[in-house]
Amino acid sequence: MNLPSPLRVLALTVLVTACATSPKPLPASKPSEPRYVVGFLSLRPTTPEAAEEARAQEARLLAALTELTRNTPIDVVRPTVTVPTSLEQAPALAREAKVNLLLWGDATVDAGKLTVKLSAFETLLSLPSSFWPMEYAAGDAQRPEALSLDALRLAQAVLQETLLPMMMLDQPTNTRAVLDVLVVKHPKDWVDWNMDIIQRRWGMLGRLLRDGALTEKRYRAALDAVLTWRKDHAATPSSDIKEAFYSVGLARGLLLQGKPQAVVDLLAPIVERMPKDFESRLLLGRAQLALGRAEEAANTLEPLAREGKSAGATRIYVAAVTELPDGAPRANTALDTLVEKNPEDAMAHLLRHLTAPGTRDASALKAFTATHPGEDWPLPLARHLTGEAPTFGPNPDDEDSTDHGVRLRRIQLHYYLGEAALAGRLPGKAGAVDLELARQHFQAALATHAFHHPTYDVADFQLEQLARTPPAATP
Numbered sequence: 001m002n003l004p005s006p007l008r009v010l011a012l013t014v015l016v017t018a019c020a021t022s023p024k025p026l027p028a029s030k031p032s033e034p035r036y037v038v039g040f041l042s043l044r045p046t047t048p049e050a051a052e053e054a055r056a057q058e059a060r061l062l063a064a065l066t067e068l069t070r071n072t073p074i075d076v077v078r079p080t081v082t083v084p085t086s087l088e089q090a091p092a093l094a095r096e097a098k099v100n101l102l103l104w105g106d107a108t109v110d111a112g113k114l115t116v117k118l119s120a121f122e123t124l125l126s127l128p129s130s131f132w133p134m135e136y137a138a139g140d141a142q143r144p145e146a147l148s149l150d151a152l153r154l155a156q157a158v159l160q161e162t163l164l165p166m167m168m169l170d171q172p173t174n175t176r177a178v179l180d181v182l183v184v185k186h187p188k189d190w191v192d193w194n195m196d197i198i199q200r201r202w203g204m205l206g207r208l209l210r211d212g213a214l215t216e217k218r219y220r221a222a223l224d225a226v227l228t229w230r231k232d233h234a235a236t237p238s239s240d241i242k243e244a245f246y247s248v249g250l251a252r253g254l255l256l257q258g259k260p261q262a263v264v265d266l267l268a269p270i271v272e273r274m275p276k277d278f279e280s281r282l283l284l285g286r287a288q289l290a291l292g293r294a295e296e297a298a299n300t301l302e303p304l305a306r307e308g309k310s311a312g313a314t315r316i317y318v319a320a321v322t323e324l325p326d327g328a329p330r331a332n333t334a335l336d337t338l339v340e341k342n343p344e345d346a347m348a349h350l351l352r353h354l355t356a357p358g359t360r361d362a363s364a365l366k367a368f369t370a371t372h373p374g375e376d377w378p379l380p381l382a383r384h385l386t387g388e389a390p391t392f393g394p395n396p397d398d399e400d401s402t403d404h405g406v407r408l409r410r411i412q413l414h415y416y417l418g419e420a421a422l423a424g425r426l427p428g429k430a431g432a433v434d435l436e437l438a439r440q441h442f443q444a445a446l447a448t449h450a451f452h453h454p455t456y457d458v459a460d461f462q463l464e465q466l467a468r469t470p471p472a473a474t475p
Contacts, residue, residue: 033171036162039079039099040065043116046108053114054107060148064155072181073174074162087128090121100124100165103158112138118154124165124404131157149186156182156190163201167208169404170449175205196222196242203249207451212256219249244270248279255287255464263287271300278304282313289316290464294323298330305334308341311348312458318355319465328357339364346378347454353385354419362386378412384427385420397444407448414445415455418462439466 040062043054065076079097083104084090094102105118117133134150136143159178166175179202184192191198199222206215223246230239247270251263267284274280285301297320304313314334321327321334335352342348346368353365366386372379380392396409418441420426424433445459 033073033166033169033174035073035075036166036174037075037077037099037101038065038069038158038162039077039081039094039097039102041079041081041083041102041104043105043107044083046106047110049109050107050114053109057107057116057147057151060151061154064151065158068152068155068159068181072159072177073171074159074178084119084121087119087121087130090119090128091123091126094121094123101158101162114138114143116150120158120161122161122165124168129161149189152185153190153193156185160190160194160197160201164204167204168450168452170208170402170407172205172208175201175208179205196225196246199225200246200249203253207252207256208449210256210446212253215253215256216250217253219246219253222246223250240274244274244277244280248283251280251283251287255283255290255460260287260290260464264291275303278310278313282310282316285313285320286316286461286464289320290468292468294320298324298327306337308334308337311338311342311345311351312454312461314338314348315351315355315458316461318351318357319461322357331355331357346372346376346382350378350382350385350416351419353382354416354423354425377409378416381413381416385416385425387427407450408453411445411448411450411453411455411459414441414448415459418442418445418459422462435466439463442466 043058043061045051045054062076069076077097077099079099079102081093081097082089084093084102090102090104100123102121102123103118104120105116108115108117114136115133116136118131120129120131121127122129131154136146140146159182163175163178166178179198182191182198182201184195186192199218202218203215203222206212206218223243226239226242226246230243233239247266251267254260254262254266263283264287267280267287270277270280271284281300281304285297285304288300289297298317301313301317301320304310305317308314314337317334318331321330324330335356338348339352349365349368353360353362362385365382366388369379369382369386369388375393380389383389384392396406396413399406399409401407401410417426418438421429421434421438421441424431426432426434426437442459442462445455446463448456450456
């Protein structure tokens with residue numbers, strides 16, 4: 001019998017409008033967090049012999065979901081929409097059903113063997129999830145018990161699927177309530193088999209809350225589980241990936257507590273053993289720079305800057321090399337590489353315009369905006385920063401802060417304006433570096449809690465840098 005395991009590829013798409021020139025305080029309190037709706041469709045028998053089995057397992061699944069969600073912000077409803085016959089049909093059906101997550105499945109009986117396969121579609125993430133098919137042999141005396149245990153496992157896996165969307169929507173209370181019920185209910189249930197995933201989600205909640213102690217505690221627990229397993233087993237590619245992944249999560253918790261040396265001690269051995277692990281190298285370089293070790297940070301981050309795949313990595317590398325005597329050419333080379341490798345990425349073009357050492361005219365950024373006339377964020381801001389537009393449209397600080405799109409517009413607004421203030425490239429204030437205004441913008445970016453957006457970590461990094469004695473060179 002195969003254990004259910006959700007597979008998800010996440011894609012985040014940012015489509016937005018425009019904004020403001022200075023940070024405004026966020027509301028003192030936020031409205032109550034909305035409930036999360038799971039739409040559970042009937043299990044579809046794909047063979048006549050499976051009809052009774054489908055009804056029975058559907059009842060078990062519904063009972064397990066109902067019991068698990070009893071004290072959570074999740075409502076399980078039974079939409080009347082058609083059961084999808086393909087994953088491609090799921091988005092439209094989920095919208096029609098007005099649910100956050102649509103759950104459906106098939107049941108098949110072949111030569112007495114029962115197979116149950118479930119799928120799901122989460123609307124915020126806009127991509128499907130699949131669960132491993134569960135198979136039950138004919139005549140197995142333990143089949144009823146296995147079906148009941150799998151119903152519990154699937155219900156737990158479905159609840160776990162709701163956690164990331166809740167955190168992306170800045171719903172820490174909802175997230176905590178769901179995590180509180182994701183505990184071991186039965187030996188070898190989904191939580192028992194995937195405790196590291198639960199610890200990881202707790203750690204992510206710590207990031208959302210900017211609670212470094214919680215982040216550290218939970219990622220350390222996940223990492224300890226990997227290291228304990230490694231005591232009796234040879235390292236595998238999978239265990240190496242987990243070790244690096246959970247170490248990075250732990251490092252984020254340490255950075256939130258202002259402990260960059262602990263991050264260096266944690267990640268330096270991992271980067272030495274796994275030099276191609278992107279996140280470990282990025283966090284190590286960031287911690288080295290937080291300690292004022294610009295040359296070490298530059299050497300650590302240079303492979304990432306040469307790749308030109310990450311705007312965040314390039315930005316931190318540029319900050320490191322501009323503290324060095326020969327840094328300006330290296331910074332400009334890295335920024336040019338970033339644009340060459342990401343010609344359609346507005347963030348790459350904006351970073352080159354805002355962070356390149358020395359003077360730079362707006363012609364390159366103007367050339368980009370001229371070929372990108374749309375209103376997708378941050379294009380309106382780019383036009384404003386080049387002087388092509390007097391404003392950049394509606395102010396996201398004045399819009400509904402609970403709206404996901406508004407929060408993504410807001411974090412970009414304040415991050416880029418923070419960079420402009422740091423570089424002395426705000427409209428009407430050319431050459432006037434304003435560190436305090438930059439700090440306020442970066443703080444406003446973090447106040448969105450949009451930790452899943454690529455500008456979040458860079459804004460966090462910039463606040464680390466502003467906490468140091470500012471270098472004499474232009475940022």
